[in-house]
Amino acid sequence: MMQIKVQQFEGPLALLLELIEQQKLDITAVSIAHVTEQFLDYVKNLQEKNPVNLADFLIIAAKLLVIKSRSLLPDLDLGIEEDEAAFDLTEQLLIYKKYKEASKYLKRLDGRRKQSWSKEPEIENIVSFTPDPDVTISTLHKTLQTLSVELKEIQKLPQQMMKRVMSISEKIEQIQKILTEKVEMKLSSLIHGAKDKTEVIVTFLALLELIKQRILIVDQTEMFADIIIKKNT
Amino acid sequence: MDTQKLKSQILSILFVAGKPVTIKELSTALEIDINEIKQAVTEIVSNQTDLGIIMLAHNDKLQLATNPDNSPVVKKFTSLELREKLTDAALEVLAIVLYKQPVSRAEIENIRGVNSQYTLRHLLIRGLVEREPSSTDRRTMLYKTTLEFMQYLGIKDMKELPDFEELTKNIQLTTPSVDSAETPLAV
Numbered sequence: 001m002m003q004i005k006v007q008q009f010e011g012p013l014a015l016l017l018e019l020i021e022q023q024k025l026d027i028t029a030v031s032i033a034h035v036t037e038q039f040l041d042y043v044k045n046l047q048e049k050n051p052v053n054l055a056d057f058l059i060i061a062a063k064l065l066v067i068k069s070r071s072l073l074p075d076l077d078l079g080i081e082e083d084e085a086a087f088d089l090t091e092q093l094l095i096y097k098k099y100k101e102a103s104k105y106l107k108r109l110d111g112r113r114k115q116s117w118s119k120e121p122e123i124e125n126i127v128s129f130t131p132d133p134d135v136t137i138s139t140l141h142k143t144l145q146t147l148s149v150e151l152k153e154i155q156k157l158p159q160q161m162m163k164r165v166m167s168i169s170e171k172i173e174q175i176q177k178i179l180t181e182k183v184e185m186k187l188s189s190l191i192h193g194a195k196d197k198t199e200v201i202v203t204f205l206a207l208l209e210l211i212k213q214r215i216l217i218v219d220q221t222e223m224f225a226d227i228i229i230k231k232n233t
Numbered sequence: 234m235d236t237q238k239l240k241s242q243i244l245s246i247l248f249v250a251g252k253p254v255t256i257k258e259l260s261t262a263l264e265i266d267i268n269e270i271k272q273a274v275t276e277i278v279s280n281q282t283d284l285g286i287i288m289l290a291h292n293d294k295l296q297l298a299t300n301p302d303n304s305p306v307v308k309k310f311t312s313l314e315l316r317e318k319l320t321d322a323a324l325e326v327l328a329i330v331l332y333k334q335p336v337s338r339a340e341i342e343n344i345r346g347v348n349s350q351y352t353l354r355h356l357l358i359r360g361l362v363e364r365e366p367s368s369t370d371r372r373t374m375l376y377k378t379t380l381e382f383m384q385y386l387g388i389k390d391m392k393e394l395p396d397f398e399e400l401t402k403n404i405q406l407t408t409p410s411v412d413s414a415e416t417p418l419a420v
Contacts, residue, residue, distance in 0.1 A: 010322050011347030056347045098401040099344055102328035105400055110318055114387030116298035117313055119251050
């Protein structure tokens, strides 16, 4: 398996592009499916080291899984919206690659180290601060209090993001738990309990992971029938 | 008015103004039609490649600046330092703003696939981009490059930048060959 050096990637598209180019592949749905596993490995690593950008990576991870599942299960009916989203990824990657090329051009310009100066830049750029004449000790005090409350709000947000994002492993545990109690379960009932689309995606991802690890097997008796999930014995 | 005289007057005003002047302000001050001013500006810009003092023009704003070819001597004489280089992320955002301006943060983030809020803020602080509300939706801010952007990269004329199509014509769905020619830099 190709080793990904632990390089910091700015974003999921940068990572995806790098993975595809490393393999000297063209940007197609097939090559995207091919590098899905490495992409997910990177994301798993990211989950531990740097959860802040994780949400951006997960969106692309979800799209990758859709593309990959399509290539494995061509009859999988995802509905038009999901279908379009998956194949837009090729377009998106191409556009990203073009702007990356443009940015390389700017970098070359930057590297020339040729710059202009205008006559009064310093004065324009010097930031000076004069307090509002209405400022008193009590207004300053009140403002700082308001600010500290607002800052607490901002701190709360990343925590919320992390809570949602961690639930892939929680979902995996949940599915495994259900299967210790029941012999088998249906995909429809598993999804039925989902609160929102994110949870459906998370459930799907968890399922795929468990199938990959051969902890579960799935069965579908006929096209478009419900999928039965069983523990792998 | 005689074109030479007009160009001369424009340059004098820009010199004494120090900061960027809009075409509209010039038009009002000189009592000359905006299109005549624009024409004069175009002529000044296309004839200034080797001059010591050049006029930067973008978004109907004008400013005089040193010729970037003279960076080394200017730097030596004054205490001015070259502005710091930009990170790859910043260059990506800048490239998108440059070729799509005016462009919103959402469009930028759609292209990059990552949140670009902090990078945009950094570019704003450095004065390389500016923003203004969209005319169709006052809640959305649209970003453009600035005269400072031109100064930073040593661009004398926005027209010397390659077209986006020309710059990216080798980028297709197939991988590029190892030794693809780079778009030559304007000297």
